[in-house]
Amino acid sequence: MISSLITWSLKNRYIVLLMATALLVWGVINVQKNPIDAIPDLSENQVIVFTEWMGRSPQIIEDQITYPLVSNLQGIPKVKNVRATSMFGMSFVYVIFDDNTDIYWARTRVLERLNYAQRLLPEGITPTLGPDGTGVGHVFWYTLDAKQMDLGEQRALQDWYIKLALQTVPGVAEVSSFGGFEKQYQLVLDPVKLQFYNVSLMDVMNKVKAANNDVGGRKFEMSDMAYIIRGLGYVKNKEDLESIAVGNYNGIPVRVKDIGTVQLGGDLRLGIFDENGQGEVVGGIVVMRYGENADKLITAVKEKMKEVEKGLPNGVTFKTSYDRSELIEAAIGNVKSKLIEEMAVVCLIVIIFLFHWRSALSIIIQIPITIAVSFILLNAIGLSSNIMSLTGIALAIGVIVDNGIIMSENAYRHLAEYQQQQSEKS
16 A cells, blocks of 8 residues: 555656645645634633622522522533532533533523523523633733723723723623722612601612603604604713602602712722732723634734724823733744744754755655644644644654655665666676
8 A cells, every 4th residue: 555655656746746735835824824822722611601699698699590500501412511609699600511512502502591591590680691702811901091080980981982892803702891980879868868758768779760761652643743752761960860759748759869869989899900009090801702813813902902092082091911912922933933943953964964955855845844734733623823732843843854764765775775786787
């Protein structure tokens, strides 16, 4: 088999060269398509289900949310394991799938099962899926340099403008905000006035919730004209909240401002985000979608940030806190330089020992073709170009040329013996 293959190759050298050239071109195309990252993604193929029920203890979360979800998510196809964690007010369920399972197929199956499992949960509780990213998906962190704005205004700018713009970049799974204060209207009620007007706290909550709403009406015809009736009730400022009626006292409406005060404040915080000990900052974390090219994604995010920066208030700029592209370029650049050095050394050694440039060329040309073919296999398997895979290629360069050296030396020996036999006969 091998001898016939060698014989065919020798008789059809141009076809072999054409096939080698086609493999090289195909490999170069795959090199450009292969995702680039600094570190390999060894995380499990998982889907995270997050459920929030604020104010409840971990035991209640475990009994009423975590256990019903886990018991109903176990029957999904290709599931390897289901893990869960119950915390104060929060439940996390981790559905681990087989490694060869498509992540979006897995998320669809989990969503289908959640539609059934939600009926077992308390009223008003809705489980949500985590972003389609992995544990190494945090590729870019940024903060806002806006010393003239308070932390509440910076957080509002981040949540309602910057975050929404950056999430439109292809390959971004989520932009998580951190730092600052989330603005909210706060009702500070006087218990003495509540008792005096005979208004309960639940009455205030229900009335305020019902008042913050737009309602639609029927069509009203007058003078051959049709008018659409609708009620406008969305709260737009503090005065709207203060004028909401929550009860009556001797036929007189009791409004929010009669039983307390309304103020604009920040949501309860569990921590702060400080940068280098210089004070609190507001920023975001760009989470990469599963299987994306980290280097290209970071470049696209930076280009988008330049566009977004044009619409920011005067004096507000972005400051980069973590940029994985620097690590990617340093790691890939170091491995590439070592690859070039190894190829040069191997070429030099082959030329010195064989002292025949045509034989050396036939050996050296195997290196770029083999490396290019390895990227075809990397794309087929779904692996990225990282420091681990490229180092493996660098270590294999010596093995790549071994067979070529052995075959060339063997052919050279047979030719020498054949010439010696011919000379003895003559």
